[in-house]
Amino acid sequence: xxxxxxxxxxxxxxxxxxPVDLETYFTSDEILEQKMEVMEIGNVSLPSGKVIVRxxxxxLNAGEKPYFVQAPKGDFPVKIAVVKSxxxxxxxxxxxxxxxxxxxxxxxxxxxxxxxxxxxxEGDYFGFMVDAGLGCITDAEVLPYFDKFLTEVxxxxxxxxxxAEQFAQSYQEHPQNQRELGDWINWKIxxxxxxxxMFASGFGDGGxxxxxxxxxxxxxxxxxxxxxxxxxxxxxxxxxxxx
Numbered sequence: 001x002x003x004x005x006x007x008x009x010x011x012x013x014x015x016x017x018x019p020v021d022l023e024t025y026f027t028s029d030e031i032l033e034q035k036m037e038v039m040e041i042g043n044v045s046l047p048s049g050k051v052i053v054r055x056x057x058x059x060l061n062a063g064e065k066p067y068f069v070q071a072p073k074g075d076f077p078v079k080i081a082v083v084k085s086x087x088x089x090x091x092x093x094x095x096x097x098x099x100x101x102x103x104x105x106x107x108x109x110x111x112x113x114x115x116x117x118x119x120x121x122e123g124d125y126f127g128f129m130v131d132a133g134l135g136c137i138t139d140a141e142v143l144p145y146f147d148k149f150l151t152e153v154x155x156x157x158x159x160x161x162x163x164a165e166q167f168a169q170s171y172q173e174h175p176q177n178q179r180e181l182g183d184w185i186n187w188k189i190x191x192x193x194x195x196x197x198m199f200a201s202g203f204g205d206g207g208x209x210x211x212x213x214x215x216x217x218x219x220x221x222x223x224x225x226x227x228x229x230x231x232x233x234x235x236x237x238x239x240x241x242x243x
Contacts, residue, residue, distance in 0.1 A: 008117045015120045018107035018211050020231070022224040025081035025094045031230050035084035036093075039177055042186035043075040044097055045194040050140035051097075051110070053210045053225060056198050057132035057159055062147045066140040068113040069212055071220060072099045078137065078197045080184065082177045083230055090177050092184075092200050093228040097137060102221040104213035110223065125209040132159070133205060135225060136198040145189050146196065163187075163198075202227025 024031065026038050050066035076097050083093040115126050128135070138146070155161035167182025178184065183200040201208060213222040 005113060005117070009111070012117050012120050013108060015122060015124065016109040016111070018109070018209070018224075018226065019123070020107075020226065020229060021104075022094055022096070022107055022211065022213070022226060023104050023222075025083075025230070026079060026096055031083065032234050034230060034234070037082045037084065037090075037177060039080045039082060039174075039184075041078050041080060041184055041197055041199070043195055044078050044137045044139075044186075044197050045075055045142055046071060046073060046097075046139045047194070048139055048141040049073040051223060052138050052140060052143065053110070053128050053223075054136060054138075055128070055130045055132050055134055055201075056136040056196065057134060057163070059129060059131070060136065060138070060143070060146065062143040064140075064143065065112040065114070067110040067210075067212075069110060069220070071212070071223065075195070078186070080177075080199060083228060088203075091228060092202055093226075093230055095135070095137070095197075095199060095225040095227070097223040098221075099223070100215070100219070100221040102215035102217075102219070104221055105216050106214045107211035107224060108214065110210040110212050125207075127207040127209040129207050130201045130205050133201055134198055135201045135208065135227075136196050137223070137225075138196045139194075142189070142192075142194045142196065145192050145194055149189050 028036050049071040051071045052066045054060040079096045080092050081094040082090050084090050166185045170185045171178045171182040186197045188195050209226050211224045212220050215221040
C-alpha cells in the first residue's frame, strides 16, 4: 500500500459502502417473509487487530495480507445470521464479529491496499474468493501458527484427513442450522489459545464482500461478511420466474 493508493482510496471510499444495513440480518425475525435466526459460535482471536478473511482450505497462508484498517485487538464474539427459505433451505447470509455494542451507521468495504481502484461504480466490490465452500476469520499474527500446524500435521488432504472430522463433530454437538457433514467450527489451533472460526459460505464458491462497520462517532464497531444479499437474491429469483 502506497501514498498514491491511499489518496485514491480517499477519493472512492464512499463508493465502497454497503447499501444494505447488515445489522438487520442479526436483529430481524424475518426479511421479506424469510425467517432469520442468529447463531453464536464463540470468539475469534485477533491478537494484533490485523484481520484476514479467506477460504481456509485454499487461500490461507502466512503470506496473506491483512486489511489495512486496524481493528481492535482481543477476542471477540462471532455470530452467523441464517436465512430460512423454502427454496434455498437454511443458508448462512452473513457473519459478524462484534467489536462493541454500538449500533452501526455505515459499512465500508475492507481492503488490503493493493486493489485497483480505477473505474469503480456504485455496487462494485472486491471481496475475497471462496473455492472450497468455506470462509474464515483470523489475524496476521495467528497465521504462522496455522502454517506450522499444516506442516506438522502432514496429511495429503487437510479437509478429508483432518477438518472433515472437526465439522462432523460440530454437527453432532450443534445440529441446528447445519447439514450432516457440518457447516461451522470454531477451531482452536493445537498447542495454542488461538481460535479461527470457519463457516459455510452462503451459496458456495464465489466472491464475497467484507465490511468494517462504523458507529455514529466514526469508531469501528464490527466486521461483517455478506454472503447473501437477501433482497437482491429474492428479486433475481422473481425475475427468473417471470421470464
